[in-house]
Amino acid sequence: MMFQYDFGRFSGLKLNRNKTEGLWIGAAKNSENKPCNINWSSGPIKALGIHFGLNHDQCTILNWDNKLDKCKQIIKNC
Numbered sequence: 001m002m003f004q005y006d007f008g009r010f011s012g013l014k015l016n017r018n019k020t021e022g023l024w025i026g027a028a029k030n031s032e033n034k035p036c037n038i039n040w041s042s043g044p045i046k047a048l049g050i051h052f053g054l055n056h057d058q059c060t061i062l063n064w065d066n067k068l069d070k071c072k073q074i075i076k077n078c
Contacts (some may be wrong), residue, residue, distance in 0.1 A: 021045040029054055 044053030
């Protein structure tokens with residue numbers, strides 16, 4: 001994994017292994033491998049405020065339903 005070290009050396013960024021979550025996707029979605037000593041999730045993970053996962057319907061609910069409810073409440077109170 002030379003790329004990981006090159007990236008950090010050139011960018012000055014480091015991977016915080018305590019906060020990092022991984023999610024296998026595509027053909028590897030059922031993989032039992034747990035490389036890089038990070039937490040690997042079978043459910044949705046959240047990155048930059050967006051939920052990502054293998055279950056599209058579940059991610060849609062997590063990403064939109066609460067926001068839509070808040071918008072409806074604001075409109076209702078106007």
